[in-house]
Amino acid sequence: MDMFKPSALALMRAKRPNFGQIEEYCRSPKSFLKYLDTCGIDRAVLINYVAPEVIGFTNGVNQFVADYVKEDPRRLIPCGSLHPRYSSNILADVEQLLRLRIAMIKIHPPHQLLFPNDYLNGVTELEIIYRAAEANGIPVMIHTGTSVFPGARNKYGDPVYVDDVAVDFPKLKILLAHGGRPLWMRTAFFLVRRHPNVFLDISGIPPKRLLQYFPRLEEIATKTLFGTDWPGPGVPDVKKNLDDFRALPLKPVVQDQIVSRTARHIWPA
Numbered sequence: 001m002d003m004f005k006p007s008a009l010a011l012m013r014a015k016r017p018n019f020g021q022i023e024e025y026c027r028s029p030k031s032f033l034k035y036l037d038t039c040g041i042d043r044a045v046l047i048n049y050v051a052p053e054v055i056g057f058t059n060g061v062n063q064f065v066a067d068y069v070k071e072d073p074r075r076l077i078p079c080g081s082l083h084p085r086y087s088s089n090i091l092a093d094v095e096q097l098l099r100l101r102i103a104m105i106k107i108h109p110p111h112q113l114l115f116p117n118d119y120l121n122g123v124t125e126l127e128i129i130y131r132a133a134e135a136n137g138i139p140v141m142i143h144t145g146t147s148v149f150p151g152a153r154n155k156y157g158d159p160v161y162v163d164d165v166a167v168d169f170p171k172l173k174i175l176l177a178h179g180g181r182p183l184w185m186r187t188a189f190f191l192v193r194r195h196p197n198v199f200l201d202i203s204g205i206p207p208k209r210l211l212q213y214f215p216r217l218e219e220i221a222t223k224t225l226f227g228t229d230w231p232g233p234g235v236p237d238v239k240k241n242l243d244d245f246r247a248l249p250l251k252p253v254v255q256d257q258i259v260s261r262t263a264r265h266i267w268p269a
């Protein structure tokens with residue numbers, strides 16, 4: 001919480017009367033686990049990333065999340081991150097992620113102000129990150145779609161640049177966060193169908209609009225996983241999000257796949 005830039009924190013607080021609760025969950029994994037119980041959620045991936053310019057998050061997020069999940073390493077899955085321009089020794093930083101047992105790496109192009117394929121333009125740190133993740137079986141989640149945070153640059157949110165990553169790192173599991181919403185869903189759908197190593201994360205998409213965005217969702221259900229993006233702006237509550245998803249006219253076997261099976265394939269319990 002204390003890393004947030006004031007402008008980013010203001011957006012997080014906006015229209016959220018119970019922000020104190022979220023601050024409490026950040027302090028206490030115990031109370032967060034209780035919240036998950038009330039929502040009927042067994043396991044959660046805790047998304048963190050390094051984005052000093054736009055959000056304020058530094059490399060310190062990795063130690064934070066590694067400490068946080070110690071409360072219950074089965075239920076809490078640590079997602080960390082690195083930033084090519086904010087690493088003085090990329091190999092040492094990658095080593096640290098491995099030592100902390102970070103279970104997913106998030107790349108956030110609109111907040112890190114880079115293209116996910118910038119290793120083709122001389123950003124070798126990015127290639128080192130992808131290679132390490134690929135070699136160690138750590139999935140990489142890449143934010144796709146727009147962001148409304150002050151200073152975010154949305155040209156970086158187009159998922160088409162992930163095509164190179166999927167081609168160049170064929171054993172790397174790549175999760176397309178938010179399915180390119182709301183501008184690039186067709187690109188996201190194409191990438192998931194084209195590449196065996198690309199998955200769709202539906203977090204941040206209002207569940208009520210999911211089937212408008214992805215009318216052929218059932219075809220890619222085995223590569224689709226549920227998430228909420230809570231407590232991001234526009235996602236007030238985890239339980240409500242799950243209930244809205246459960247209310248969609250999808251076969252029970254498809255629902256089960258998206259809510260549970262795909263994630264259990266990626267992070268076996």
Ligand SMILES: [Zn+2]
Nearest residue numbers: 143144177178
């Ligand atoms: Zn994201």
